[in-house]
Amino acid sequence: MSTRDLVLSALFAAIIVALGILPPITLGFIPVPITAQSLGVMMAGVVLGARRGAIAVLIVLVLVAIGLPVLSGGRGGLAAFAAPTTGFLIGWLFAAFVTGYVAERLVKAEQSGLVQTVGFFLASVIGGIFVLYAFGIAYLAVAAGVGLQQAFVGSMAFVPGDVIKAFVAALAGRAVMVGYPLLPARA
Numbered sequence: 468m469s470t471r472d473l474v475l476s477a478l479f480a481a482i483i484v485a486l487g488i489l490p491p492i493t494l495g496f497i498p499v500p501i502t503a504q505s506l507g508v509m510m511a512g513v514v515l516g517a518r519r520g521a522i523a524v525l526i527v528l529v530l531v532a533i534g535l536p537v538l539s540g541g542r543g544g545l546a547a548f549a550a551p552t553t554g555f556l557i558g559w560l561f562a563a564f565v566t567g568y569v570a571e572r573l574v575k576a577e578q579s580g581l582v583q584t585v586g587f588f589l590a591s592v593i594g595g596i597f598v599l600y601a602f603g604i605a606y607l608a609v610a611a612g613v614g615l616q617q618a619f620v621g622s623m624a625f626v627p628g629d630v631i632k633a634f635v636a637a638l639a640g641r642a643v644m645v646g647y648p649l650l651p652a653r654a
């Protein structure tokens with residue numbers, strides 16, 4: 468990894484942290500809030516690709532672990548790794564990686580803007596919703612002792628907001644592709 472790659476990952480780590488300034492929205496029926504930070508996770512994947520996107524999230528997780536209040540609502544510290552939200556938090560790592568992996572393979576420089584945007588949107592949905600929820604729901608079911616079905620049904624409340632985030636991430640991915648392409652090209 469080059470210094471430039473590390474700087475780019477650090478930049479997106481900062482974006483994920485900055486999105487944490489928006490306060491979390493607590494839902495009464497599930498111990499996981501709606502937050503804007505998963506938008507940053509999707510954007511890291513679509514803009515930087517799999518490896519650098521995952522490293523951006525890794526930087527955030529290290530900051531959380533050393534106690535900095537970088538999660539929405541000013542949370543941080545090792546307690547964040549033993550909470551009902553922990554599956555989603557760890558899942559961010561895989562979400563950014565898979566989002567970037569899919570984007571690298573679906574989106575090509577020679578495609579039209581619409582096709583690129585759709586590719587980024589699909590990548591964000593696959594990584595930032597399907598993969599992320601798999602981790603989040605499985606862990607939530609165990610941590611909250613509610614069973615998989617209840618954790619799954621409760622988590623469906625996040626879908627509308629996360630689909631909007633995927634759309635915003637897709638627009639961001641496309642805009643960066645036009646102005647300053649960073650996504651690694653893959654066959």
Ligand SMILES: O=C(O)CCCC[C@@H]1SC[C@@H]2NC(=O)N[C@@H]21
Pocket residue numbers: 499500501502503505538539547552553555556599603625628629
């Ligand atoms: O702050 C944390 O400790 C992690 C919060 C995870 C929230 C998850 S991410 C996917 C889903 N969409 C949301 O808006 N909230 C949950």
